[in-house]
Amino acid sequence: MPASAPSLDVVAVGNAIVDVIAKSDDAFLAEHALTKGGMQLIDAEMAESLYGEMDAAIESSGGSAANTLAGLAALGKKCGFIGQVRDDQLGTVFAHDIRALGIRFDTVALTGDAPTARCLILVTPDAQRTMNTFLGASQYLPAKALDVDLIQSAAILYLEGYLWDPEQPRAAMRAAIDAARAAGRKVAFTLSDNFVIDRHRADFIDLIDQGFIDILFSNEGEIQSLAEIDDFEAAVASIGARVPVLVSTRSEKGAVAVVAGVRYEAPAAAVETIVDTTGAGDLFASGFLAAHIDGRSVEDCLALGAAAAAEVIAHYGARPEADLKLIEARLFA
Template sequence: MTDRFDHHVLGIGNAIVDVLSLTDDAFLVSEGLAKGSMNLIDTERAEALYAAMGAATEASGGSAGNTVAAIGSLGGQGAFFGKVCDDTLGRFYRHDMRAMGMTFDTAPLPPDATPTARSMILITPDGERTMNTYLGACVELGPDDIDEKIVAGSAIAYFEGYLWDPPMAKDAFRKAADISHAHGRKVSITLSDSFCVDRWRDEFLSLIKDGSVDILLANDAEIKALYQTADLDTALRAIQVDCPLTAVTHSEKGCHVISSDGIVPVPTTPVERLIDTTGAGDMFAAGFLYGHALGLPNEAAAAIGNLAAGEVLGHIGPRPQRNLHQLAQQAGLL
């Protein structure tokens, strides 16, 4: 992409404050939680789980929000559409996004309305995270929150699969995708997690096959869930037919980039110490999409994605703690 744009990536997703806590498998069993899952919960369950979990750290999160924040750390320009309430957590979230230089102008709900979303993220010793999400104000994101000028000026409009849970967000997606394509831009979506795929498989496949999606991001579990197969090669060959460009991650093994040019593995350097996998996929998306927006070859963009994901694995929290642009420069990737 060589034409002028105001933002490299526009993220559209659920604006969620993450509440992160270290725990063990026994606690997950006692709470009836499937390890590695993302569970949507109501207010009562959110309060009960928060009371039961151990000491916690609060951090601005949400899949697309994390990706846009990482775009800033990479040295790019990002924007975000997401709904918060004008409450303490909402103001905290808005400040975080703007402090990183991101454009975040979505009008908040009034203080007495539905509270800002939060996700209780339980991290076991193996670094796996189990998410329990109260969507709160997120469900109010709709077509009226889509700013046409920002969409038109963004190289890539990036949507998280979790948007398919709040009903109005689907209309917001379609409006933004139409605007993006009308201005010659690209549309990307992440499948978010295999449970999300199970809920919305048919609709995701329809979006991919009808040309609404130009760039698909997924991990190996999600892509296999999409095509209902236990064989990764089968899933990769299927998505090669259905989508112009796909990147499928494989944890410490790196990723595959799939396009009409072939199915290309891109290895990564394993992290020295795995602390927390929260946000790893979001960081990969940031690196890959930023590289694509710069016009880099697909493999080079994937290498930046692998590097960004590796940084977030080494600490608690879903967003980078070191400057990703400097890390990429040191690695010769930017």
Template sequence: MKRYDVYGIGNAIVDIITEVDHDFFENNNVEKGVMTLVDEKRQLELMKAIDMQKSKMTGGGSAANTVVAVNQFGGKSFYSLLVAQDDLGKFFLDDLKYNGVDTNLTFEQCPPGHTGRCLVMTSPDANRTLNTFLGVSSFLSKNHLDEESIKNSSIVYLEGYLVASPKGLDALKEAKRMAEQSKVDVALTFSDPSMVKYFSKQMEEIVGASVDLLFCNDEEALIFTGTSTINEARQKLQQVAKKFVVTLGANGALIFDGDTFINIEPYKVEAIDTNGAGDMFSGAFLYGITHQHSFAEAGKLASLAASKVVTQFGPRLETSRIKKLLVDLSKH
């Protein structure tokens, strides 16, 4: 039996979550609805333009949110990361420890510098726009991988955001190589439409001949495959992924389990913040398939969990809400 259900690697980012109005984006020259990498000066400029008193700080990072969710559901995860030896770095590591996620470094081993942070701007239409300053996370490399933990995992989960960094890209390639050598399944999330749009070549390098499991949303699927409909996209995705999940927002999700296409019905809710919905979907789904659930069952659990996330601000649920979610689902 493997020690870990999921081994994740990604940018370790502290989220600063805030609300903005529709005019904010045009007034401050911000591309709405995507993740944009910025330097520290630019991020500080934007932080001056918002009401920081009404903002909330939380642990973030796409793959980090996913492995935390796996643990909250009752699984066990490992996470490769890089934070600085500063207050935000300690905050991030303490948060992972609280959630039972094992990591590759202690606070004493962290380098000097600034921990990555992400300004999460939520607009009245529940859309989320990210401006990310990576800090020391931009130096995350293959040296931060733990090969023994990869060997002792059921699935290695790769965060697509890392393709934007040469060192991060090398780390993803090496993690995939280690996993394949040890016959460990490899899952990849595209992470954001901007990663597929602006780093398509790098993303294709990671996909390579194939990945065992791909996570993406409908926009990412269309961009990556160069198609105009989901039906066309799903046919092309079969050429690069043995199995895949395409989330469709308020319309649920489409899953391919290697043999059959499965439509996952949505749970109707009033969304106020979509930040982290995809991360939660991945976490719940990965928990499901590593705990004897079928793809259809895991998809139903993931859809329900993601529907709960979008009704609040922030990318994670309290563990108590997840436990109640599992109880409610078992009754039905």
């Protein structure tokens, strides 16, 4: 029986995190033995200690997949989010913020000891962001928390690689893939970070080779790590031959997509001053998916992805501040 027409554009499963973004410098990173430009998982004790030493910060609901949905919502798409918070103050903040964007969020909050997750983001003067993530309640998303009807109501299921690491949400994401597939929906997956790939490369390759991923998002380092090939073009060719749509961003070098075996390339959008690269990949995915949903060409998908990424790196924070619909209108005028 053919699946009914989707009522939502994208439903994402991801970490429900409150972002805390502050200015920093290389000396602070060195003092705390933090790897510049990377992401590390931290425990509750370090989260409290590091938070206490950070400069004045911007605090908002975040997480990679949630940021992508924020961009999609700003581009007029109908979205839903599945992610785990606790019934604490930050959990209430997260839920209010994401719903205020027009994104459906119905996951029942946990009760118990694990607090809502937070990501402490340190931005150095060169606009590099160093992320320190306490996963808290987000790593306890069980398969039973999934809203199967919500997943099957969306044209695309978007999965956040970061959430593949903990055991419970990994099982939930596998169940979400099964639900989307049963309804004939597409599955998009973002690799998120090299450390996730190093731990779960075999899983990701298996998902690709079984045909469970329709759209794969990566950056330059991630695609090389996944393919275990040091050369970018060779890595793209290897993985691009195995997935219907591969997108790989390259910062100031632009982005590459391989669709049905055909390679496309687009330059990065111009940015007067790069302030904070937090969320650049997330918003690139927003723009690409929005144009893809609209049936635009691959070139247009790449262009809107680049434009959305350029907007978010021109200010602090991982959520768009300018009108993305106006940017889209100008781009395709």
